[in-house]
Amino acid sequence: MNLGPGLLIAAPRSGSGKTTVVLGLQRALARRGLNVRGVKCGPDYIDPAFHAAATSAPSFNLDSFAMSRPLLGSIASQAAGDADLVLAEGSMGLFDGIRQEIGHTGASADIAALFGWPVILVLDVSGHAQSAAAVALGCARFDPRIHVAGVVLNKVASERHRRLVEDGMARIGLPVLGALTRNTDLALPERHLGLVQAGETEELDARLERLADAVEGAVDLDRLVALARPTQVDSDDEVIPLAPPGQRIALASDQAFSFVYPHVLAGWRKAGAEIATFSPLADEPPPSDCDVCWLPGGYPELHAGRIAEARRFLGGLRSFAGSRPIHGECGGYMVLGQSLEDGDGHVHPMAGLLPVETSYAKRRMHLGYRIAHLLRGGIMGPAGQCLVGHEFHYASVTQSDMSGDAAFARITDAEGQDLGIAGHRNGPVTGSFFHTIATR
Structure with a gap:
């Protein structure tokens, strides 16, 4: 069955700016009146709380190694059932996981393939220009199960830098949906296990608004939303992942x-x-x-x-x-x-x-x-x-x-x-x- 449409926002490696882009997109689209739901790939406690703050709706984890297919379908159904758009955030690099059979590696690509979500790549283009297209092309061709639908450029140094990167993307036919310049003011505070928790981040709502303003000014939101595809699940039966330890x-x-x-x-x-x-x-x-x-x-x-x-x-x-x-x-x-x-x-x-x-x-x-x-x-x-x-x-x-x-x-x-x-x-x-x- 097909449920609400979704996209996976991923990157070739950690530290590319996925979370910044995802939170900006989630808040920007939510304040346009869309029912946006967040999802986090892999084992992560911190990012879903930020998703919930950005969208005013619960965010869940999806993990292709730790979760059974029925459980994955159950969680995805909860997220996509009444959503106008599911925006899933990848973990680490798009294909990074463990050595297991394809589909059960814990990689973000498994989730995109399972639910039919197109992938939007966030590319940190600092330090290269046309060569960024080679990285994007590798991601697009590495796994035939997934479809890389477009890219969002991050840490663009100048308008000239942007044109050079876009020249490379045009050669491989991959749409550039937007470009964010380097801006340290948009960074969220961090500590040893990742971001400082959402509940501890000072002026979180104001920070999310600034992220949304930056993303809305840099990304073609209508074009991005149009790339989403229905969430494909075999069954929406409810599955209890862990029995309650008590009443x-x-x-x-x-x-x-x-x-x-x-x-x-x-x-x-x-x-x-x-x-x-x-x-x-x-x-x-x-x-x-x-x-x-x-x-x-x-x-x-x-x-x-x-x-x-x-x-x-x-x-x-x-x-x-x-x-x-x-x-x-x-x-x-x-x-x-x-x-x-x-x-x-x-x-x-x-x-x-x-x-x-x-x-x-x-x-x-x-x-x-x-x-x-x-x-x-x-x-x-x-x-x-x-x-x-x-x-x-x-x-x-x-x-x-x-x-x-x-x-x-x-x-x-x-x-x-x-x-x-x-x-x-x-x-x-x-x-x-x-x-x-x-x-x-």
Whole structure:
């Protein structure tokens, strides 16, 4: 079946300006009265929140490796069902993914091919001119499943530079839909895991308006919208990506705990679960009328001192663990541990519910998909349950007790390489560094 039209905004490499262009397009078209929906390819918590701010509508993730075809179709149907336009943002380079069979690599191109969305390339043309066309031509011919419909030039130095680049594009017959000049004022603030979160970005709405003004003045919006094609899905059946861990879920939610996939929360609600949020940074304990507590990832390393002093939160967490399950992902896992060392080398006591100590001062990047099999049953599923997710963090484990039944899961990477055991379990309390995207 065909649903609302869509486009994938992608680039040959990271750092080309995709997010800037996407947010500018989303806000510019939304303020024209279009019902615009955002989508992010791959495992990313931060960009969908910016999409939601730009469009005033939820944005979801689509991941060709971690998600089944029925789940992908279900999420795409939610996004495109009543949309005038879906604007999907690629991740990394258009074809960048893992070594798997075509269609299951996690690359943005898989998503464009699956749903029939034409690709608009964002090309950073700084440092070259006609040669940019060779890069665009390579992208257009590399994968016969997709259709590159046009390009938006970014970081154009001058009108002469633009004419030279357009000369190359004319030689390969690829339309130039617009050109943005170099403008550092349009850049969004960043930190170690990407952009500063939407909820923390100062004057976000004003920034989005400036992006929209710049894009509207530089891009032929009518021509771009006309290139969109209907979203092709086999079925719009609803699929629950991850079973709710309980009927009423206490969800930590503030600037330190914010990395929750929108599709996971939507799935929990569709399955009948209720979600009650609370703020550890405001020293709030998990609501006592909940039957499970979920501590998502985020940036607890930036707020470790405040968390250590949040006595009502930590005391409430320990009391909750006396009778009900708690699960922590990444940052939430660190807070459930014994201590957390911040970037300045100061060690702060945490909840003490799991036998692990972590450090952000001893930084090492951990990045990649994870396939986990639970060693024992619990709120995440029965023993042997397969969870597909990813890790992206810089924290390190400095002390860990894996004796007895303390390990949470056995994990591999996306190619099946055994990475050993991961996470911890202590009675009803569990946690690990990987973020779950879906069950398998």
